[in-house]
Amino acid sequence: MTTSAPRDAAAPLTLALRDVAKSFGAVQALKSGTLEVAPGSIHALVGENGAGKSTLVKIIAGVHRRDAGVFELLGDAVDFGSTAESKAAGVAVIYQEPTLFPDLSVAENIFMGRQPLGRGRRIDRARMHADSEALFARLGVSLDPRREARGLSIADQQIIEIAKAISLDAALLVMDEPTAALSGVEVQRLFAVARSLRDEGRALVFISHRFDEVFDLCDTVTVMRDGAYVSTSRVAETTESEIVSRMVGREVAELFPKTAATIGDVVLDVQGLSAAGEFHDISFQVRSGEIVGLAGLVGAGRSEIARAIFGVDAYDEGSVSVDGRPIAARRPRRAIRAGIAFVPEDRRQQGLVIEGSVARNIASIIRRRLSLGGLLTSRAENRAAAPWASTLQVKTSALDMRAATMSGGNQQKVVLAKWLATEPRLLIIDEPTRGIDVGTKSEVHRLLSDLAGEGLAILMISSELPEVLGMADRVLVVCEGRITADIPREEATPELVMAAATRSAATTPPAPTASSDKEPVA
Amino acid sequence: MTTLAPTRPTESAGVRVLRTVLRSRELAIVIVLVAIVLFATARRSSFVFSADGWRDTLLAPSILLVLAVGQMVVVVTRNVDLSIGSTLGISAYVVGKIFVANPDTSVFVVFAAGIAVGAVVGAINGLLVTVFNVPSLVITLGMMYVLRGALTHEVGSERINAQDFPAHFEKLGTQQVLTIPVLTIIALVVVAVVGYYLHTARGGRELYAIGSDPDAAVLYGLPAARRVFGAFVLCGALAGLAGVFSTARYATAFSGTGKDIELQAVAAVVIGGVAIFGGSGTVWGAAIGAFLLVTINRALPILGISEFWQGAVVGLLIIGSIVLDRVLSIRRQHRLLEARDHA
Numbered sequence: 001m002t003t004s005a006p007r008d009a010a011a012p013l014t015l016a017l018r019d020v021a022k023s024f025g026a027v028q029a030l031k032s033g034t035l036e037v038a039p040g041s042i043h044a045l046v047g048e049n050g051a052g053k054s055t056l057v058k059i060i061a062g063v064h065r066r067d068a069g070v071f072e073l074l075g076d077a078v079d080f081g082s083t084a085e086s087k088a089a090g091v092a093v094i095y096q097e098p099t100l101f102p103d104l105s106v107a108e109n110i111f112m113g114r115q116p117l118g119r120g121r122r123i124d125r126a127r128m129h130a131d132s133e134a135l136f137a138r139l140g141v142s143l144d145p146r147r148e149a150r151g152l153s154i155a156d157q158q159i160i161e162i163a164k165a166i167s168l169d170a171a172l173l174v175m176d177e178p179t180a181a182l183s184g185v186e187v188q189r190l191f192a193v194a195r196s197l198r199d200e201g202r203a204l205v206f207i208s209h210r211f212d213e214v215f216d217l218c219d220t221v222t223v224m225r226d227g228a229y230v231s232t233s234r235v236a237e238t239t240e241s242e243i244v245s246r247m248v249g250r251e252v253a254e255l256f257p258k259t260a261a262t263i264g265d266v267v268l269d270v271q272g273l274s275a276a277g278e279f280h281d282i283s284f285q286v287r288s289g290e291i292v293g294l295a296g297l298v299g300a301g302r303s304e305i306a307r308a309i310f311g312v313d314a315y316d317e318g319s320v321s322v323d324g325r326p327i328a329a330r331r332p333r334r335a336i337r338a339g340i341a342f343v344p345e346d347r348r349q350q351g352l353v354i355e356g357s358v359a360r361n362i363a364s365i366i367r368r369r370l371s372l373g374g375l376l377t378s379r380a381e382n383r384a385a386a387p388w389a390s391t392l393q394v395k396t397s398a399l400d401m402r403a404a405t406m407s408g409g410n411q412q413k414v415v416l417a418k419w420l421a422t423e424p425r426l427l428i429i430d431e432p433t434r435g436i437d438v439g440t441k442s443e444v445h446r447l448l449s450d451l452a453g454e455g456l457a458i459l460m461i462s463s464e465l466p467e468v469l470g471m472a473d474r475v476l477v478v479c480e481g482r483i484t485a486d487i488p489r490e491e492a493t494p495e496l497v498m499a500a501a502t503r504s505a506a507t508t509p510p511a512p513t514a515s516s517d518k519e520p521v522a
Numbered sequence: 523m524t525t526l527a528p529t530r531p532t533e534s535a536g537v538r539v540l541r542t543v544l545r546s547r548e549l550a551i552v553i554v555l556v557a558i559v560l561f562a563t564a565r566r567s568s569f570v571f572s573a574d575g576w577r578d579t580l581l582a583p584s585i586l587l588v589l590a591v592g593q594m595v596v597v598v599t600r601n602v603d604l605s606i607g608s609t610l611g612i613s614a615y616v617v618g619k620i621f622v623a624n625p626d627t628s629v630f631v632v633f634a635a636g637i638a639v640g641a642v643v644g645a646i647n648g649l650l651v652t653v654f655n656v657p658s659l660v661i662t663l664g665m666m667y668v669l670r671g672a673l674t675h676e677v678g679s680e681r682i683n684a685q686d687f688p689a690h691f692e693k694l695g696t697q698q699v700l701t702i703p704v705l706t707i708i709a710l711v712v713v714a715v716v717g718y719y720l721h722t723a724r725g726g727r728e729l730y731a732i733g734s735d736p737d738a739a740v741l742y743g744l745p746a747a748r749r750v751f752g753a754f755v756l757c758g759a760l761a762g763l764a765g766v767f768s769t770a771r772y773a774t775a776f777s778g779t780g781k782d783i784e785l786q787a788v789a790a791v792v793i794g795g796v797a798i799f800g801g802s803g804t805v806w807g808a809a810i811g812a813f814l815l816v817t818i819n820r821a822l823p824i825l826g827i828s829e830f831w832q833g834a835v836v837g838l839l840i841i842g843s844i845v846l847d848r849v850l851s852i853r854r855q856h857r858l859l860e861a862r863d864h865a
Contacts, residue, residue, distance in 0.1 A: 063741065084743030099741045101734035103801035104727070112731050113744050115724055122722040151858030277859025 012075030014039045014172050014203035015060065020069030022055055027408075029055040033069070034229035035205070035222055037172070042194060042204045044214040044235070047224035047247055048466065053207050054096060056224075057176050060205075061093040062086035074171060092170035096177045096207075097298065098157035100149045107132040107145035110164045135163040140189040154299040155182055162190060166197070173197060174205040179213060180297050191217050209465075210498065211240045223247055258449045258471045264288030266324075267457035268340075268426050270309060273318035278304040279481035282318070286426065291448065291458040293472025295465070296501045301481040302461045303345060306428050309459075310342040311335045322426060336365065339425030343415050345434065345461075351415040352403045359385040359399035362417045388417035392447065409440025416447065427451065430461045445471060465494050477501050547795035547847070548807045555814045562821035569824060577696070581703040583816040585610075585767045587809055588709050589783060590790040591716050592760030594808035595753045597791050598720070600733040600800030601651060601658035603754060606761035606787060608669035609643045610780030613765025615673060618682030618775035625688040632691070636766035637759045643669065644758020648751035658754075666784065670777075677777040684773040695770035705767050712760065717805035729753060733800020789836060790815050793843045814839075 015037040022030040030052040037043045047053050058064045059071070062080030071078055073089055080086040086093075100109050107128045108115070116131060118124035132145035141159050149160065158178060165173055173194075179187045194204055194217060206218055214221060215235060223230040223246040230246050266285045273282040279301040286292045294302045307313040309320050311332040320327045322338045335342075344350040352361055359378070362385035363370055370380045382399050389399060392413045403411055412432065419427065432448065433441045448471060452458055462468045468475055475492045477485040477500035485500035543549060559579070562569040569575050589606055596603045613636040620627050620635060647665055651658045684692065697704045720726035732739045732746050739746045769775050794811030796803025815836060822832050 061741075062743075082743060083741055084745065087743045095741065099735065099738040101731045101738055101801065103734040103797070104730060108727060108731075112742055113724060113728060115727065117724070121724075123724065123727065151855060151861075276856065 011039050013037060013072070014041075014074055015205070016070065016072040017056065017060070018070040020056065020059060020066045020071060022059060022064055022067050029227060030059075030066075031227040032229055033059075033224065033227070034232075036232070037203045037205055037220075039171075039203050040198055040201045041220060042198050042206055042218045044218035044221040045205055045207045045224065046209075046211075046214065046221060046243060047230075048464070051224040051247070052227040053224055054176060055227075057093060057095075057174055057205075057207070060086065060091060060172075060174055061095075062091075087168065087170075090171035092165040092168040092173045094158075094161045094165045094173075094175045094178045096180070098154065098161050100152075100157055100160060102150035103148060105146055105148055106143055106152075106160060109149050109160050110135065110145075110167060131167070132163070135167055138166070138189075138193060139163060139186070141186060155186070158182060159186065162193075166193060170202070172203050172205070174207075176207045177209065178206075179208060179210065187213070211243065214243075215240070258291060258445070258473070259453060261289040261449075261453040261455075263290050263473070264455060267322060268309070268459065269321045269324070271319045273305065273308060273315050273320065275304065275308060275313070275315040277481075278313075279308075279478070282483060284476055284483065284486070286457040286459050288425075288455045288457050289452050290473045291452050291460055291471055293468040293475045294459060294461040294478060295463075295468045295475050295497050296478035298463060300478045300501065302478050303430055304481075305478070306342070306430055306459065306461060309335075310340055310428060312342075336422060339423075341419030341422060341424035341427045343412075343419060343427070343429040343432070345430040347408070347411050347415060348404075352411060354402075354404045356403060357381075357400040358389065358394065358403060358406075358414055361403050361414050362388050362421060365418055366421050384421065385417070388421050389414075392417050392420075393443070407436075407440070408434075409436040409444065412436060412440075412444060413447075416444075420451075424456065426457045426459065428459045428461075431463065432460060433462075433464070433467065465497060468492075468497065469494065547850075548804065548810055550846070551794060551807070551810050551814055551843075555810060555817060558814070558817055558821050562824045565826075566824050569821070576701060577698060577703055578820065579817065580706045581696070581771070582820060583813045584703065584705040584709040585764050585771065586783070586786055586790060586812040586816055587706075588712055588760050588764045588767065589787040590794070590808040590812040591713055591805055592757035593784075593787040594791045594794070594796050594803065594805055595716065595720070595729065596658070596757045597788075597796050597798060598733045598800050598803060599729050599750050599753050600736060601750060601753070602662065602788065602798075603644075603647060603658065603757045603761075604662040604784050604788075605643065605647060605665035605669060606757065606764075607780040607782060607784035608666045608673065609640050609758055609761035610765040610768060610783060611673050611775075611777070612643070612669055613637075613639045613762040614769045614775040614779045615677060615682070615765075617766055617769045618686060621688060621691065622682060622686050627688075629691060629694060633763070633766050636762045638762065640762020640765065641755050641759040643761070644755040645751070647758065648754030651754065652747040652751050670781070674777040679777075681776040682769075682774065687769065687773050691770060692773050695773065705771065708763075709767075712763070713805055713809045716756070717809075720805055725749065725752070730801055733797075734802070786815060787812070789840050792840055795843070795847060797847070798844075 013036050015035065017033055017035045020030060020033040021028070033052055033056045035043070035045065035056060045053055045056070055064065059066050062083045062085050065079070065081065073091070078089060080089070101112065104112070110132055111128050115123045116127040118127070129145040136143050136159070139159060139162060143156060143159065149157070158180070162178055178190060182190065194206070198204060206214070208214055218235050220232060221235050221238065221243060222232045223243060225247060265288055267288050268286040270285070271283050274280045282305055284292070294305070296302050304313065308315045311327065311330050311334065314330050322340060325338060327335050327338050348354050353364060359381045363381040366384065367376050370376055370384055372380070378400070385399055394413045394417065395410055403414055406414070429448070433444050436444065448458060448460070460471060469492050472492070473489050475485070475487045475497060476483050477487070477497055479501050485496070487496055559570060563571065570579055589610070592606065593603060616639050617632050617636050620632055643665070647658070647662055650656060650661045694704060699707060720729065728744050728749050731742070731744060732749055736746065765780065768779060790812035791803070791808045792798060792811070793814060794803065794807030794809070796808055818835060818839070819832055822835060823829055827835065
């Protein structure tokens, strides 16, 4: 399935996807995705989180197989069953989250499976390292090709992904938010490389949330919303506000109805929290009735901060107190007793006993209180769970239904019910609506808003800007393990939050001699 | 040159090699091994300095050496093969049966037969693991009992003994070239070839990659299933080879041949510094681990430690080496993170 066909005068589109659909179980991630990319073009693909961009990328990459629709590469119909097939056909993909082999060297991560060979088909390590250095020089970074990938910063991992994709010499290069973790200089280098690839007649797909980058780099832009194609236009003939209105298609305020609540006393007080390599000098407070949004890029250290506060992970310095009483480090049970509830990002793995019943999940933390002489009956569990299930409108036929069979939104309600049964003072919720369909999303938001209204203090981690802006009374922005901004609701704009989240981007020391590990400006 | 600023002192290849050796996990076990040999020899000089002692020191580990190499290749892909002891038993029995049927059979035919039997078992394991995507721990545990049961049923209380084997084959078990036993030479060749492949061939590096992160291996488009299958076939083939070794060395084959040796092979791999969750470690390490295990068992009685304690000593060695690995990796992780913070 090679496509080394010579490009004739009427060159076919490098990539053509039309009305592509893909479902995962009951969830339709992609309804009708359309994307047509011409050779010698840089094509932006924009849309909110959950618009179906990443699913589309994974179909191009051969990770997923489409359920329906047209998929053509260089004019030929293709149907990739594996990433190896798409690679062989000339597709290179930079995924949003770097996927590296931690035990192997940087150079091997770039060239795995296609290392330069010397005599007797043995790997020519000297050439592999030299080739890696050349790629890094082209990208203007300094990385040791011999060191192992374990322990690299997210930015460096992203650099390796980019170097790998460039070295593939592909006809189509797809970049899913490649700049999310990069500094300003690194982004400019990447763009220079992207332009030179375009001038060689290759096609590039560029996914980004940063509009300045889209307008700087791309010539065409396709907008997606809710798993469907919305529009394609020349970048020169459109404006940012036009694109945003097509992306959103509805008012932000409608979707995220945080009602005003009386802000009371300080519930959570975090002072000078630090953990080597994770986060530094984190200090903030959350008050009763307040929703504090923790915004930032993936990998900025937000989840790590939350886990440290709840006592799952250790920290080196600092203190955490609830209602003025200090909480011991690394003691989740004491944190629960002090009134902290923690809804983790990964519901299926960490939030639920996935094979357990709804009632058992809801009653799981208060089970000691429900048990009689150390024995816990299903009746007691059901009795305790029923009111919470109905308060949160968990849509389930019976309380003994397995959690695994429920939709994401209902699962999240079960997790919330479990914690509310402990009557917490503080709710830490990590990505409250990840993997939840749009309808149920607003229900979860209404729920959080109600809880704040009743005086609960809420610390909400979210990577979805509209969610943060719509829900939070105050937005704390984390960048590379430090809080870089504390923005009250009235002043919070997407631009302000993004600027703080990529703060290192705006104020990087002059390179090209800059070390690849960026120092966040404190 | 480019505008790249050198962020590390440039060092010559020689210095780098030396540094790698000095820092290597393998050096630690070599030191333990040498220390044990020295202590045992100090107590009783015949431990090494006698014709028999010298031969035993080199010959005794040869069977486990071959098994540990195969096991290492499977473990590095984040799998394990517990059926190699039973495979060894079946291979040994097949070898015995061949000689009972025709005492003049060429040694090469016998080697080929033993290896082929093992490779077939390995292929079955590999297919079950890759096609049905079942954890190898369970598959090979089942295979271990199935094969042992079949062997016991077939062999019963029968025992193929020394008189059934032709002299030329029995001699192979103790034959030496320049005082080095032939079986040990074959085992070392296996170590060298497999070690070379894992270090310098694409396929070898892909085995590490698959063990390091199986999901990433899929995204890279690596032929993960094919590689894992190949690892199981190699492991089985080497277990078959070990079966031939076993008959040559002990001149016997019965229903219990090779029982429990699979766990020794896993122990050798772990002691040799191969990560049980795959992705890192070397064949050299596994080989030295096998050498150490066998030598300790021989040395303990000389060092005045009762043989009843032998199992416990091996256990302590396993626990000690895995704790050492963990401590080293935590320290390294911390160093990397701090380097990042202060960069």
